[in-house]
Amino acid sequence: MRNLAIAVLSFTSLLLAAPAQSATAIADPAAFVKTMYATTVSRKPEPEDIYTDRLAALFALDSREAGGEVGRIDFDFWMNGQDGDVNNVTVGKAPVENAPGRMVVIAKFRNLKTPEEIHFYFEKTAKGWKLDDARSLLGEQWTLSLILKYGWDGKP
Numbered sequence: 001m002r003n004l005a006i007a008v009l010s011f012t013s014l015l016l017a018a019p020a021q022s023a024t025a026i027a028d029p030a031a032f033v034k035t036m037y038a039t040t041v042s043r044k045p046e047p048e049d050i051y052t053d054r055l056a057a058l059f060a061l062d063s064r065e066a067g068g069e070v071g072r073i074d075f076d077f078w079m080n081g082q083d084g085d086v087n088n089v090t091v092g093k094a095p096v097e098n099a100p101g102r103m104v105v106i107a108k109f110r111n112l113k114t115p116e117e118i119h120f121y122f123e124k125t126a127k128g129w130k131l132d133d134a135r136s137l138l139g140e141q142w143t144l145s146l147i148l149k150y151g152w153d154g155k156p
Helices: 002-017 029-039 053-066 144-150
Strands: 086-096 099-111 114-125 128-136
Touching (some): 029 114, 053 128, 128 144
Antiparallel strands (some): 099 114
16 A cells, blocks of 8 residues: 555656746747648647637637537638648748838748748747748639638528
């Protein structure tokens, strides 16, 4: 019994000593987007702590209103599809006039041979750079925040 108690205490100590998963720090939005396309898109979900409070609230709203079903966002906005094969990615950035705390990151790529261009809108917050919105400009055009709150234009 004593050995079991020691084992439980040792295991508990390890859990308490283990560092908590650290928050995603985005030092450079363009570099972050490049990393997302190199390591994450179509492989695993993106970190959940990359959004501004506004965008995080819209994701929560969509989830809550979906009631356990698929919500209004039913595709991977990073690749503009439910699945695919993303390649030939180029990433650029554009400052926002008179707003050094905001940045537009532009990703151009091909998904299943279809050209895509997605603009990612970043905002510098007290917690660092956070993604505030995204918009597709080629093929199926959309704005992420509008889909999350209102669904697809013209679709019931």
